[in-house]
Amino acid sequence: MNNPGDTCTPRINVEDFVTCMQKPTIDSELFFPAEQSTWVGSEYQLNANARTSVAKNSGVRFQDTTSSDESSRSREQVQWDMSHVVNSLRQIRSNAGMESIVLSTQFLRTKDQNKIDRIKFGLKTNSRFVDDQQAADESHRNIVRTINKSGFKVEHPVSFDSKGGMAGLAAWANELSLKRKWRPPWWWLLFLLLPLLLWLRGCESDSFIGIPVSTKSLLIIVDQSNSMEPHMQQVRAEAKRLLANWQGTFTARYVNIIAYDDDANSALGEIKKVDQGTISELTTFLDSLQLGGGTNLESAMTMAAREIASHDRPVTAIILTDGQDASISAMLQDIPAIRDSFKNVDVTVRTCTPRLFNGGDPTPIDLAETGLKDFAEQLGGSFGKEKN
Numbered sequence: 001m002n003n004p005g006d007t008c009t010p011r012i013n014v015e016d017f018v019t020c021m022q023k024p025t026i027d028s029e030l031f032f033p034a035e036q037s038t039w040v041g042s043e044y045q046l047n048a049n050a051r052t053s054v055a056k057n058s059g060v061r062f063q064d065t066t067s068s069d070e071s072s073r074s075r076e077q078v079q080w081d082m083s084h085v086v087n088s089l090r091q092i093r094s095n096a097g098m099e100s101i102v103l104s105t106q107f108l109r110t111k112d113q114n115k116i117d118r119i120k121f122g123l124k125t126n127s128r129f130v131d132d133q134q135a136a137d138e139s140h141r142n143i144v145r146t147i148n149k150s151g152f153k154v155e156h157p158v159s160f161d162s163k164g165g166m167a168g169l170a171a172w173a174n175e176l177s178l179k180r181k182w183r184p185p186w187w188w189l190l191f192l193l194l195p196l197l198l199w200l201r202g203c204e205s206d207s208f209i210g211i212p213v214s215t216k217s218l219l220i221i222v223d224q225s226n227s228m229e230p231h232m233q234q235v236r237a238e239a240k241r242l243l244a245n246w247q248g249t250f251t252a253r254y255v256n257i258i259a260y261d262d263d264a265n266s267a268l269g270e271i272k273k274v275d276q277g278t279i280s281e282l283t284t285f286l287d288s289l290q291l292g293g294g295t296n297l298e299s300a301m302t303m304a305a306r307e308i309a310s311h312d313r314p315v316t317a318i319i320l321t322d323g324q325d326a327s328i329s330a331m332l333q334d335i336p337a338i339r340d341s342f343k344n345v346d347v348t349v350r351t352c353t354p355r356l357f358n359g360g361d362p363t364p365i366d367l368a369e370t371g372l373k374d375f376a377e378q379l380g381g382s383f384g385k386e387k388n
Contacts, residue, residue, distance in 0.1 A: 009042040010100050010125050020095050026088045029058035030081065031121050032108065044101075044123035046108055056110040059118035060085055062150050064180040075177050082143070082173035085121060089139065090166050092123075100125045103139040107146045117150060136169040137162035137336060141380075147178060155179040162336065208318055209238050209357050210385045211350050215314040217254040217271055218242075219304055223321035224259040225295045231354040235320060236286045243282060246274045256307060257282055260300035261293030271311040298327035305341035314346040319376075323353050323368030328375055335378045349379035356384040 017039070021028040028034065036050035046054070060082060065075035085103075093099050106122030129135040140160050147154060155177045161168065206213045208220065222228070222235055239257065246253040253274040257267040267285035272278050297319065308315050331338060351372040356362060362384025364370040373383035 010097070010127055012039050012044075012101070012125055013097055014039055016095070016097060020092055020098065023091065025091050027084045028088075029055070029120075030060055030085045030088060031123065032106075033120075037122075042125050043104060043106065044125075045106065046120075046122065051108065054108060054110065054120065056118060057112045059108070059110065059120045062117040062119055062147065062152055062178060064152070065177040066155055066179050078178055079174050079176050082176050083170055085143075086139070086166065086170040086173045090170065093135070093166070098125075100127050100129045100135075102126075102129045102135045103142045105142050105145055107150075109150055117152075119146060119150060121146070132165035133162050136165045139166075140169055140172065143173075151181050151183070152178045153181055208242055209234070209320070209352065210359065211318055211352055213316045213318070214348055215316045215346075216251060217311060217313050217315045219271060219307065219315055219317045220255070220257045221297075221300050221304055221317060221319045222257065222259050223261070223295055223297075223319075223325075224289055224291050224293070225261045225322075226292055227295075227322050227324065228320075228354070229291045231320075231357060232289070232291060234357055236289075239286060240283060243274060243279045247276070247279060254311065254313065255282070257285060258300050258303055258307075259285075259289055260296060261291075262296050262299070263293075264296075264300040264303045266303055266307065269307075271307050271313075271315065295321065295325040296327050297321065297325050298331055301331065301338065302341075305338070308345050308347055309341070309343035312343075312345055315348070316381075317347060317349045319349065319351045319372070321351070321353065321372070323351075323366075323372045325368070328368075328371045332371065332374055332378070338379065347379065348381045349376050350381040351376040351383050352385070359385065 018034050020026065021031070021034045032044060032046045033050075033054060036054060037044060037046050039045075061074075061077045063074040063078060065078055089101070089103065092101055101123050102125075104122040104124035108120040108122075110118045110120075112118050129138060140162065144154060157172055157175050160172050164171065208218065220239065222232075224232075228235075243255065246255070254271050255274055255278065256269075256271045259265050259267070267282050268278065300319075304317060308317070353369055353372065355365075362373075362382075364373050364383065369383065376383050
C-alpha cells in the first residue's frame with residue numbers, strides 16, 4: 001500500500017536514467033554526475049562523500065555579464081551553458097518514464113582554474129511536472145533561486161511566462177545575463193562583529209512550534225474553526241514566547257497574524273515591526289479570538305497575499321490547520337496565480353497540523369495532510385517540522 005505522501009512521486013528506473021545521461025545530446029556534466037549521485041525518493045542527490053571529488057572545471061558558468069570588458073564573452077558563455085542545461089533537461093524528459101523530471105533546488109558550486117563559479121544542478125521528479133508548463137515554471141524558479149544563492153541576480157530577462165513551456169524556458173535561458181551581488185570588503189566584518197554577537201542572542205528563537213522561520217518577517221495564518229479549539233492555547237503560548245524573544249534581539253523583526261474560518265481577519269492589517277505596541281495588539285487579538293465557523297484557507301491566502309506584496313520583504317508564512325478544507329484542492333490547481341499575487345516577493349510557505357505541534361513523523365497520514373504538503377512544497381516550503 002502506497003504512503004499518501006508518495007502518490008505523486010514516480011519511480012525513476014536508475015539503469016535507464018544512467019543510459020539516458022550518456023547520450024551525446026545531453027550535457028551530463030551540467031548535472032550531478034551519475035557515478036557519484038543517487039535517486040533518493042523523488043530527489044536526485046549527490047552522495048555526501050563525493051562533494052570534494054567532483055570535477056571543478058565543468059558545470060554552468062555563473063559570471064557577471066554587465067561590468068567588465070569581457071562582459072560580451074561572459075554573457076555568451078552564461079547563455080550557452082544555461083541553454084544547454086534546459087535543452088538537456090528537455091532531452092531527458094523525452095525518454096519514457098522520465099517525463100516528470102525537473103531541476104531541483106539542490107546544486108553544487110565550485111570554482112574552476114580561472115576562478116569562475118561553476119554550478120551543477122540536481123534533479124527531482126513529481127507527477128505534476130509531466131505538464132510542460134508546470135515543469136517550466138518549477139525549473140525556472142529553481143534556476144533563479146540557485147542564481148541568487150550563488151551570489152548573483154538575474155539582470156535580464158527579469159520576467160518569465162511559463163505558458164511557453166520548456167521551449168519558452170530555453171528561449172529565456174538563451175537571453176540570460178547575470179549581475180554579481182555587491183559584497184562588502186573584508187574589513188567591514190570588524191564593524192559587524194558587535195551586532196552579530198547581539199543577533200546571536202535571538203538565534204534560538206527562530207522557530208514557531210518547531211517550524212523554522214527562515215526570514216526576518218513572519219506571517220502566522222491560523223485556522224480558528226471549532227476543530228482547532230483543543231490546540232489554540234498552545235498556539236497562543238508559542239506566539240507570545242516568540243514575540244518576547246524577538247523583541248529582545250538586535251535585528252528588526254516583522255510579524256502579523258491572520259485568523260480564519262469561513263472568512264479571514266488580520267490582527268494588524270499589515271506585517272509590522274515587532275515592538276511593544278505590536279506585541280500588545282497581537283496578544284489582545286489572540287486572547288480574544290473566538291473559535292467557530294467553517295474552514296476556508298483561500299480567504300486567508302487572499303488577505304495574506306495583499307499584506308505580503310505591500311510588505312515587500314521576504315516572508316515566511318506558517319499555516320496552522322487540521323487540513324479539512326475544500327479550498328486547498330482548488331488552490332492547488334492555480335499555484336501560478338498565487339505566486340503572482342505575491343508580486344515577486346520571496347515567500348516560503350510552511351504548513352502544519354495539530355498532531356505535529358509536539359513533534360512526530362511529518363509524512364502525511366491522510367488526503368488532507370497530503371494536500372497541505374503539496375501546497376507548501378509548491379510555494380517553496382514544507383509540511384510539518386523539517387527532518388534533521
